Amino acid sequence: MKEILTYQSVEICFNGTAVIRDTSFTLHEGEILGIVGESGSGKSTLLKAAMGLLGNDGMVTRGDIWFQEKDIPDLPEKELRQIRGEKIGMIFQDAGASLCPIRTIGEQIYESISAHKKITRAEAKGKALDLFEKLYFKDGERIWNSYPFELSGGMNQRVGIVLAMLMQPPVLLADEPTSALDVAVQRQVVQEILRLRELFGTAVILVTHDIGVVSALADTILVLKDGQVAEYGSARQILQYPEKEYTQRLLAAVPKLRRA
Numbered sequence: 001m002k003e004i005l006t007y008q009s010v011e012i013c014f015n016g017t018a019v020i021r022d023t024s025f026t027l028h029e030g031e032i033l034g035i036v037g038e039s040g041s042g043k044s045t046l047l048k049a050a051m052g053l054l055g056n057d058g059m060v061t062r063g064d065i066w067f068q069e070k071d072i073p074d075l076p077e078k079e080l081r082q083i084r085g086e087k088i089g090m091i092f093q094d095a096g097a098s099l100c101p102i103r104t105i106g107e108q109i110y111e112s113i114s115a116h117k118k119i120t121r122a123e124a125k126g127k128a129l130d131l132f133e134k135l136y137f138k139d140g141e142r143i144w145n146s147y148p149f150e151l152s153g154g155m156n157q158r159v160g161i162v163l164a165m166l167m168q169p170p171v172l173l174a175d176e177p178t179s180a181l182d183v184a185v186q187r188q189v190v191q192e193i194l195r196l197r198e199l200f201g202t203a204v205i206l207v208t209h210d211i212g213v214v215s216a217l218a219d220t221i222l223v224l225k226d227g228q229v230a231e232y233g234s235a236r237q238i239l240q241y242p243e244k245e246y247t248q249r250l251l252a253a254v255p256k257l258r259r260a
């Protein structure tokens with residue numbers, strides 16, 4: 001499989017203090033990589049760095065993050081804006097909450113696609129309803145016409161995933177995409193991520209506290225401890241034979257979800 005996103009000896013500092021040190025890993029086309037680690041270990045920071053979203057205080061101070069032969073930390077904001085959304089999609093824990101409350105889902109989808117390419121409202125709707133159907137949403141037409149408050153939190157989160165995938169980015173970064181959801185919706189979101197990979201060959205980095213979600217989805221796992229890689233390898237290897245005591249502790253939570 002071709003490499004699509006490569007972190008090489010990355011160090012990231014906030015206000016001069018390193019929170020990620022000497023971190024390397026590679027994401028391949030269609031691969032789902034789970035990043036796990038205690039709170040504060042640097043998981044979200046790793047994802048934000050790939051989007052150039054570290055803010056004013058944060059900076060990649062060493063190493064490279066290669067995406068399609070470009071080194072992300074070297075790119076100007078204008079180029080990063082083109083990559084975000086179109087080439088690298090993102091979903092967060094509160095993707096649903098980040099929807100605008102006073103505009104319909106349809107309007108927001110239309111605007112989101114229009115930001116990247118010329119499209120009519122009818123074409124945008126056709127694209128969205130097609131993706132809704134492929135992801136087994138019931139009643140896409142109603143969702144298109146709804147305001148976020150008319151949908152459940154879980155449904156808004158699923159809409160957030162559709163929004164992130166409308167441009168069919170080859171990479172999807174998902175930061176705790178299931179942690180605010182009840183178990184039934186969690187399962188749907190897990191199925192949706194697998195279906196996206198099947199439909200579009202999307203490569204995914206999934207950051208989560210939930211080992212059950214990781215074991216249901218990930219091909220490879222990176223265990224992060226205090227901003228450094230504690231273990232990195234195939235999901236099977238790490239879930240069955242964790243080498244570090246730290247990993248064993250993280251895995252002590254019984255997996256709730258299994259791959260269907």
Ligand SMILES: Nc1ncnc2c1ncn2[C@@H]1O[C@H](COP(=O)(O)OP(=O)(O)OP(=O)(O)O)[C@@H](O)[C@H]1O
Nearest residue numbers: 014019037038039040041042043044045046055057
């Ligand atoms: N904007 C910021 N300014 C200063 N320090 C920050 C900033 N963002 C993150 N940090 C620090 O970087 C470290 C890593 O944070 P990060 O949010 O990446 O961890 P995490 O593993 O994603 O945690 P959680 O699981 O709780 O979301 C923490 O020590 C955090 O305090």
